Amino acid sequence: MRRLLAVFGTLSMLFCGSAAAQQPEPQWQTVLDKARGQEVFWNAWGGGDVYNNYIDWVAGRVAEEYGVTLRHVKLGDTAEAVRKVLAERSAGRSTDGAVDLIWINGENFKTMKDSALLYGPFTDRLPNFKLVDTDEKPTTVLDFTVPTDGLESPWGMAKLVFVHDTAVLSDPPKSIAAILEHAKANPGRITYPAPPDFTGTTFLKQALYELVENPVDLLSPAGENFDAVTAPLWNYLDALSPLMWREGRDFPKTGTAQRQLLSDGAVDLSYSFNIGEASSAIAEGLLPDTARTYVLDGGTIGNTHFVAIPFNAAHKDGAMVVANFLLSPEAQARKAHPDIWGEQTVLSMDRLSDDDRALFENLPRGVATLSETDLGKTLPEPHPSWMVRIEEAWLKRYGS
Amino acid sequence: MTFLPAAPWVTLAVFLLPVLAGLAGAVLPAFGYLPALDGTDASLDPWRRLLDYPGFAGSLWMSLWTGFAATMISFALAIGFAAAWRGTRVFRSLQRLIAPLLSVPHAAVALGMLFLLAPSGWLLRAGSPWATGFVRPPDWATAPDPYGIVFILALVVKETPFLFLMTVAALNQVREREIVTTARTLGYGPATAWLKCVLPLVYPQLRLPVYAVLAFSLSVIDVALVLAPATNPPLGVLILRWFNDPDLGYQFVAAAGAVTQLAVVAAGIVVWWGVERLVGAMGRRWASAGDRAVLDRPVAVFSLAGTGVLWFLGAGSLLGMAVWSMARQWRFPDTLPSEWSLMNWMRRGETLIGLGGTTVTVGLISAGIALVLAVACLEHEKRDGLKPTARALWLLYIPLLVPQVAFLFGAQVLLVTAGIDGGWTALIWAHLLFVLPYVFLSLSDPFRSLDERYRTTALCLGLRPSAVFRRVTLPLLLRPILVAFAVGFAVSVSQYLPTVFAGGGRLETLTTEAVSLAGGGDRRLIGMLVFAQSVLPFVAFLLAAALPAWAFRNRAGLRGLT
Numbered sequence: 001m002r003r004l005l006a007v008f009g010t011l012s013m014l015f016c017g018s019a020a021a022q023q024p025e026p027q028w029q030t031v032l033d034k035a036r037g038q039e040v041f042w043n044a045w046g047g048g049d050v051y052n053n054y055i056d057w058v059a060g061r062v063a064e065e066y067g068v069t070l071r072h073v074k075l076g077d078t079a080e081a082v083r084k085v086l087a088e089r090s091a092g093r094s095t096d097g098a099v100d101l102i103w104i105n106g107e108n109f110k111t112m113k114d115s116a117l118l119y120g121p122f123t124d125r126l127p128n129f130k131l132v133d134t135d136e137k138p139t140t141v142l143d144f145t146v147p148t149d150g151l152e153s154p155w156g157m158a159k160l161v162f163v164h165d166t167a168v169l170s171d172p173p174k175s176i177a178a179i180l181e182h183a184k185a186n187p188g189r190i191t192y193p194a195p196p197d198f199t200g201t202t203f204l205k206q207a208l209y210e211l212v213e214n215p216v217d218l219l220s221p222a223g224e225n226f227d228a229v230t231a232p233l234w235n236y237l238d239a240l241s242p243l244m245w246r247e248g249r250d251f252p253k254t255g256t257a258q259r260q261l262l263s264d265g266a267v268d269l270s271y272s273f274n275i276g277e278a279s280s281a282i283a284e285g286l287l288p289d290t291a292r293t294y295v296l297d298g299g300t301i302g303n304t305h306f307v308a309i310p311f312n313a314a315h316k317d318g319a320m321v322v323a324n325f326l327l328s329p330e331a332q333a334r335k336a337h338p339d340i341w342g343e344q345t346v347l348s349m350d351r352l353s354d355d356d357r358a359l360f361e362n363l364p365r366g367v368a369t370l371s372e373t374d375l376g377k378t379l380p381e382p383h384p385s386w387m388v389r390i391e392e393a394w395l396k397r398y399g400s
Numbered sequence: 401m402t403f404l405p406a407a408p409w410v411t412l413a414v415f416l417l418p419v420l421a422g423l424a425g426a427v428l429p430a431f432g433y434l435p436a437l438d439g440t441d442a443s444l445d446p447w448r449r450l451l452d453y454p455g456f457a458g459s460l461w462m463s464l465w466t467g468f469a470a471t472m473i474s475f476a477l478a479i480g481f482a483a484a485w486r487g488t489r490v491f492r493s494l495q496r497l498i499a500p501l502l503s504v505p506h507a508a509v510a511l512g513m514l515f516l517l518a519p520s521g522w523l524l525r526a527g528s529p530w531a532t533g534f535v536r537p538p539d540w541a542t543a544p545d546p547y548g549i550v551f552i553l554a555l556v557v558k559e560t561p562f563l564f565l566m567t568v569a570a571l572n573q574v575r576e577r578e579i580v581t582t583a584r585t586l587g588y589g590p591a592t593a594w595l596k597c598v599l600p601l602v603y604p605q606l607r608l609p610v611y612a613v614l615a616f617s618l619s620v621i622d623v624a625l626v627l628a629p630a631t632n633p634p635l636g637v638l639i640l641r642w643f644n645d646p647d648l649g650y651q652f653v654a655a656a657g658a659v660t661q662l663a664v665v666a667a668g669i670v671v672w673w674g675v676e677r678l679v680g681a682m683g684r685r686w687a688s689a690g691d692r693a694v695l696d697r698p699v700a701v702f703s704l705a706g707t708g709v710l711w712f713l714g715a716g717s718l719l720g721m722a723v724w725s726m727a728r729q730w731r732f733p734d735t736l737p738s739e740w741s742l743m744n745w746m747r748r749g750e751t752l753i754g755l756g757g758t759t760v761t762v763g764l765i766s767a768g769i770a771l772v773l774a775v776a777c778l779e780h781e782k783r784d785g786l787k788p789t790a791r792a793l794w795l796l797y798i799p800l801l802v803p804q805v806a807f808l809f810g811a812q813v814l815l816v817t818a819g820i821d822g823g824w825t826a827l828i829w830a831h832l833l834f835v836l837p838y839v840f841l842s843l844s845d846p847f848r849s850l851d852e853r854y855r856t857t858a859l860c861l862g863l864r865p866s867a868v869f870r871r872v873t874l875p876l877l878l879r880p881i882l883v884a885f886a887v888g889f890a891v892s893v894s895q896y897l898p899t900v901f902a903g904g905g906r907l908e909t910l911t912t913e914a915v916s917l918a919g920g921g922d923r924r925l926i927g928m929l930v931f932a933q934s935v936l937p938f939v940a941f942l943l944a945a946a947l948p949a950w951a952f953r954n955r956a957g958l959r960g961l962t
Contacts, residue, residue: 041906046916047916047917049922049925071906073904073906074908074913074916076644076916077644078646079644079645079646080644082646082648083643083644083648083651084904086437086648086651087812087813087816088816090434090435090437090813090816091813091816093816093819098904098906107646107647108646110646111646111647111648115648168536188539189539194630194631196641196645245539246539246540246541249541249546249631250541250544250545250546250629250630250631251630251631252630253630260923261520263731264520264537264731264732265520265535265536265537265731265732266519266520266536266537266539266732284922285728285729285739285924286922288731388647392454395453395454395455396454396455398631399454399455399630399631
């Protein structure tokens with residue numbers, strides 16, 4: 001297997017190493033030709049400056065390189081884009097839709113895939129998709145256990161990390177059980193964002209993984225076994241709630257709101273799905289200089305996020321050109337830069353040319369960012385059906 | 401001017417048709433009809449799911465409690481203050497102080513209060529650690545709090561000035577001074593005299609504004625997103641959450657929720673109306689019972705203290721945000737930032753100009769269109785000698801009485817069908833729905849009370865009606881017209897939900913960006929947005945005050961005219 005990979009790597013190196021100098025395949029050339037001059041509306045969550053600035057940079061690069069005008073439609077919630085595509089279908093608009101590209105994963109992807117709201121498969125048409133590490137990073141083709149079937153193109157890797165302020169708490173709790181112990185000793189200092197905020201649900205998933213008897217159960221859809229499998233989670237949360245911030249009667253609304261609480265010194269921990277977020281927040285003055293990240297001893301949940309094209313997108317070619325550019329070593333290395341975004345790449349180092357690999361190897365690492373080895377084990381996301389039911393059950397128990 | 405006779409109809413069409421169509425777009429899915437999602441059969445399933453939704457009842461109660469509390473407190477403060485302090489210097493200075501608060505968007509006040517009153521907020525920072533002993537923020541449940549108190553306060557900060565100024569406007573229509581003087585010679589204290597004799601005359605004109613405030617408070621979303629607790633938020637927040645749920649089945653639940661919201665507002669108005677009758681009946685007995693001044697002192701003290709606190713909260717919120725916009729590092733418990741910097745403004749200048757540009761463009765255009773329509777309607781009314789009826793006024797108030805969330809989703813489908821969603825046309829039109837009533841309301845009184853003899857004289861001198869309008873009416877009314885324009889502009893700047901729905905995410909204003917960042921945590925950026933958001937309407941009002949002074953610099957007689 002390893003040798004096969006190496007051979008494949010060399011081949012792809014030959015193939016892509018000098019892609020800029022070579023003529024692209026004729027089919028891709030057609031896409032490039034059609035894309036030139038198109039205005040692509042990319043619906044992407046716009047709640048973070050770091051991400052918005054990166055998207056701005058992408059817009060500049062694709063305009064320069066491919067003559068594509070990229071417009072960032074800032075969403076408060078990705079589901080807004082799903083709803084928009086839906087509203088268009090109910091109005092009978094099956095071409096010339098307003099959404100060309102969506103930053104998406106998990107539940108939203110499953111919804112769009114199930115309702116046939118997506119265009120594709122298209123990823124095999126993207127030249128750079130061959131560089132994606134689909135072997136070592138299986139989440140690039142299995143989105144929350146749902147096969148992507150080429151309907152979305154991977155963009156970045158996310159992994160849950162815990163943030164603490166070393167000046168306040170030097171020895172943070174390193175397991176879900178230890179967090180409960182910490183809360184017992186320090187009431188009011190632990191919280192998590194209220195689901196359905198994704199950081200909040202990720203915390204619940206993490207807890208579920210550590211508490212459940214048989215984690216394999218979580219990889220297939222939730223059914224009759226729901227109550228039995230999740231019972232330990234509810235016991236845990238029942239014990240934790242009265243010891244939480246505001247005695248578990250209120251919650252921060254988002255992960256960034258919790259980061260603000262950590263920065264204010266109101267709680268001891270916050271969670272982030274971006275390994276580099278804490279470093280850039282320190283640089284921005286949004287976290288104290290003494291903030292650091294860590295992962296739990298048993299590993300933490302990780303996933304991949306993607307871009308997808310709606311079935312009725314007006315500018316599919318332009319959207320594909322953008323998706324392909326997002327997979328380029330240049331764009332991925334910039335995304336991995338701690339001052340820019342600081343996220344793990346979806347690409348395989350083995351499949352890159354020496355020059356491209358150097359782009360990644362020469363990257364500095366943020367002051368609060370963990371190295372590849374310190375990041376530890378990555379736990380897979382449970383099947384989306386678990387989260388839907390857990391969110392419901394959580395709302396019944398704690399959210400009302 | 402063939403446009404004139406059509407003006408009332410154009411105005412009504414701009415208003416009512418979309419609202420009605422939008423309502424249909426919410427009612428049909430609530431009963432299972434939404435073809436895009438294979439909902440073609442009538443069903444009560446959305447309602448079952450709505451009732452089963454965990455926390456639905458709690459949210460309903462939260463909406464009712466906060467909506468009624470905010471309206472009642474605002475009403476009591478506005479009326480109490482007018483009763484006790486009318487005619488004093490305190491009254492005049494408050495009138496000046498409170499006007500700027502009126503023009504500040506709701507979201508700006510909400511964001512400011514979030515920082516002012518949170519456990520890690522400015523108030524506690526100012527007192528820590530020297531007075532409170534806190535080096536870390538205490539684990540208190542304030543801003544947001546589980547009972548929605550801070551949420552109510554934010555609404556009161558915004559609504560009291562509105563009701564107060566509406567009261568002042570209504571007072572100009574009754575012979576208040578004579579009435580109060582007569583009552584006082586009979587030995588009544590000033591506040592008691594006012595409440596017993598003037599309020600019954602003024603209230604009929606306050607009724608619609610009060611209903612509009614009640615409807616708004618029962619269904620508001622942007623303030624709730626910022627200040628309501630995460631558990632049991634007001635109904636509007638739940639509805640928005642369902643609209644945004646990745647599981648498209650929730651669209652039906654959201655539609656049922658929107659219809660519920662409509663029912664809540666309708667029921668709320670009916671209840672208020674009932675209480676009105678009851679209080680009216682009791683008040684009649686009280687008015688003739690003979691007490692001369694029991695209420696005077698409590699009303700004076702309570703209303704002055706209340707409005708003082710409000711003003712302090714409003715001003716403190718905005719000031720806090722302005723300070724944040726110039727902070728680099730500001731950690732608890734520092735009273736002021738430890739590092740100052742203009743970096744925020746330099747670095748985000750471009751974003752700010754972009755957002756501000758959209759905000760100003762939409763504001764100017766929608767206020768401009770609204771002004772033309774309102775002036776045309778009023779001029780038509782005047783030329784045809786029509787008497788405005790109470791019913792016409794109700795029509796005008798419809799967009800203010802129907803909860804926004806109840807018809808905006810349906811209206812969005814309409815916009816998509818017309819192919820104008822996410823464009824300037826849609827955005828301006830959505831704003832116009834809410835700008836027009838306010839422009840009309842603010843202009844109709846001065847327009848109608850303009851002395852008819854000016855017009856008649858000019859006509860007798862041989863001027864054509866259009867020339868009379870241009871050369872007599874317009875200059876005489878320049879000041880109220882500009883104020884109406886500024887009011888319209890301020891209303892446009894503050895719109896959140898209409899911008900979210902009609903702008904389709906492609907067009908963003910300072911307000912939508914500020915609310916979407918509310919959960920995002922960078923208080924420096926929020927501070928800048930809130931600051932910009934509050935300054936824009938203020939500038940509009942300043943210009944509205946300055947322009948006539950400049951235009952009439954050579955006309956002594958026009959300078960004092962309203």
